[in-house]
Amino acid sequence: MKQRDAELIALLILDGFTDYRKQFKAITLQARPCFEAADWPAIQCLSVERIDLYGAMVERVSRQIRAAIRDSAESALWVxxxxxxxxxxxxxxxxxxSETFYNSVYCALFGHRQITDQLMFISSTAQRPSQHRTLNTGQIYRRYTLKKGLINVINQLMDDYQFAIPWENKRRDIRNLLRYIRAHVAADIVADENTVIEVIQAIFYRNKGAYIVGRVQFNHHSLPFILPILNNEHGAVYIDTALTDENDVSIVFSFTRTYFLVDVDVPAEFICFLHSLIPMKSIAELYNSIGFYKQGKAEFYRDFMTHMEQTSDQFEVAPGTKGMVMTVFTLPSYPVVFKIIKDRFASAKQITREGVIAKYQLVKRHDRAGRMADTQEFVNLTLPRKRFSDTLLAELKQVAAASVDIDADEVVIKHLWTERRMIPLNIYLDEMLRQDNEQAVFLAINEFGKCVKELAAANIFAGDMLFKNFGVTRHGRVVFYDYDEISYLTECNFRAIPEPLYPEQELAAEPWYSVAANDVFPEEFSLLTACDHRVRRLFDQLHGDLLDPQWWVNMQTQVRGGAIIDLFPYRKLCRFDRKTLI
Incomplete structure (x- = not known):
């Protein structure tokens, strides 16, 4: 009887997983016609629909198992x-x-407890492909050689990746690519007939862009490349630029961006190919980038547990100003922070625990515009107590006791989020100012303003815009990571501060004017830069318009009108010239 129940549960999980994969693919395949029709809101809706799909399917299968098997949460059965x-x-x-889907169903039934490799797939049994063996080229990528010349290869590639709408000016795009290659790729690579170009067959779609991704193989070396394709919104497409620098390619796959819509039949081999292009990206981040965020979570957990076995440093309170809503800790040898909701919030914070969770869910589903860090949510994460510093344990007991169980051997954290560790912007600026590094300060302040503006263009108002709530990535980009006060831009009421009727009003401790819950006074943002006259001068010079309520009202008008502003993962300076033939 037990064996029959076990087989039935296994079949229910596999049927649910198969249905999930079928629906995931169907949603993904809609991206191409939406791109060709320049239907940008539809592409964003596809992204949200696909994110929501996983949880819905896991919940459906869990209900089916509970209905079919009375003792479905009996651990002995699950062996x-x-x-x-x-x-x-x-x-x-x-x-x-499929292993990860099984794990998700198991955790839904067991409340994320009894996490053992005997009952679920803590360690994967799936064989991971090697970058050094030949992949299934028929499914993963196309191969081109230079025996017929570079121009013929580019021409053939553009034919192979033709859309239902024509190229705006194919001859111009070919010449733009030739100019780029001459300037950025060594001549001996291009001249060598043994050089091979391998291009992923599937096109990557995200927001208003489509991306052709591949690598150039030469003399036992590899050069990654990405060709961003844009729709001119008049019935034609064009190659906007080419990216071959590994850092530029990495930014396209950043943890701050919406997941790609890309058709993937053999995920492990697909990820293996991507990892050969950007090896500094973890396997977990790459799975996340193509929409398999639960697989990314599984890969992160396995990598983190392996790292724990190989290291001995202790978790400690994360550097930076302590938050009023979250307590944050980190492992110095691992590039991640762990964020736990505090038991009580500072009186200035008008939000509940449920509200904080809702904000993180909003960020997961919303267009992050390259300016908000992705997170992974964990329930009942168990870690060895000996790896926690005494200072951190005292901090957790004091501010997050309801979320943490501590015994002699283990620390069980009932609910947390993991996030990529960055240098807090306030710490970064203080250090650069101390070093008199004017260039670094200039770039950081410019990035900060661009971050705020690009979030606004994506209908996000950061709320608490203190420098401590923003981080600096290894690429020098500024990213927002404190979500408890975010809101939709269109929900805010941007106002100018009224003139006081008499001097005493201006000197009063309380405002002399009424303030509603959704009122925002951009003039107050000037307080952010009052710490240093150099920072204030740069901010006013570069992004002083953020202090003007009318700038925000104008942005609201654009967002409410359905405008989706171009926010591409590369610099405007590198875009090709479309006006003339070369």
Whole structure:
């Protein structure tokens, strides 16, 4: 009887996973016609629909199991369930994803407890492909050689990646690419007939862009490249630029951007190819980038646990100004922070625990515009107590006791988020000012203003815009990461501060004017830069318009009108000239 129950549960999970993959693919494939029709709101809706799909499917399967099997949460049964399920997925091309789906259903039934490799797939049984072996080229990428010359290769590539609408000016795009290649790729690479170009067959879609992704293989070396394709919104497409610098390619796949809509049949091999292009990106981040964020979470957890086994440093309170809503800690040897909601918030914070969770869910589903860090949510994460510093344990007991269980051997954190560790902007600026590094300060302040403006263009108002709530990435980009006060831009009421009727009003401790919950006074942002006259001067010079309520009202008008502003993951300076033939 137990064996029959185990087989039924395994079949229910696999049926649910198969349906999930089918729906995931169907949603993804809609991106191409939406791109060709320049239907940008539809593409954003597809992204949200696909994110929501996973949780809905896991919940559906969990309900089916509870209805079919009375003792479905009996742990002894799941030894047989896992064995039965493994026999069903062993030959699948997406076994890695199917294991993670199983784990999600298991955790839904067991409340994220009894996490053992005997009952679920803590360690993956799926074989990971090697970058050094030949991949399934028929499914992953096309190959081109230079035997017929570079121009013929580019021409053929553009034919192979033709859309339902024509190229705006194919001859111009070919010449733009030739000019770029002459300027950025060594001549001996281009001249060598043995050089091979390998291009992923599937096109990557995100917001208003489509991306052709590949690599140039030469003399046992590899050069990544991305060709961003844009729609001119008049029935034609064009190549906007080319990216071959590894850092530029990495930024396109940043953890601050919306997940790509890209058709993937064999996920592990697809990720293996991507990892060969940008090896500094973790496997977890790459899975996230193409929409398999639960697989990204699984890969992160496995990598983190392996790292814990190989290191001995202790978790400690994260550097930076302590937050009023979250307490944050980190492991110095690992580039991630762990964020826990505090038991009580500072009186200035008018938000509940449920409200904080809702804000993080909003960020997960919204266009992050390259300016908000992605997060992974964990429930009942168990870590060894010996790896926690005494200072951190005291901090957790004091401010987050309701979220933490501590015994002699383990620390169980009931609810937290992980996020990429960055240098807090206030700390970064203080250090650069101390070093008199004017160039770094200039770039950071410019990035800060661009971050705020690009979030606004994506209908996000950061709320608490103190420098401590922004971080600096290794690429020098400024990213927002404190979400408890974010709101939709269109929900805010931007106002100018009224003139006082008499001097005593201006000197009073309380405002002399009424303030509603959604009122925002941009003039007050000047307080952000009052710390240093150099910072204030740069901010006024570069982004002084952010102090003007009318700038915000104008942006609201654009957003309410359905405008989706161009926010591409590369600099405007590198875009190709479309006006003339070269």
């Amino acid at each position: 047989a369930v896992k064995a039965s399920y493994l026999s069903l997925i062993v030959a699948r091309d997406d076994a890695d994803l």
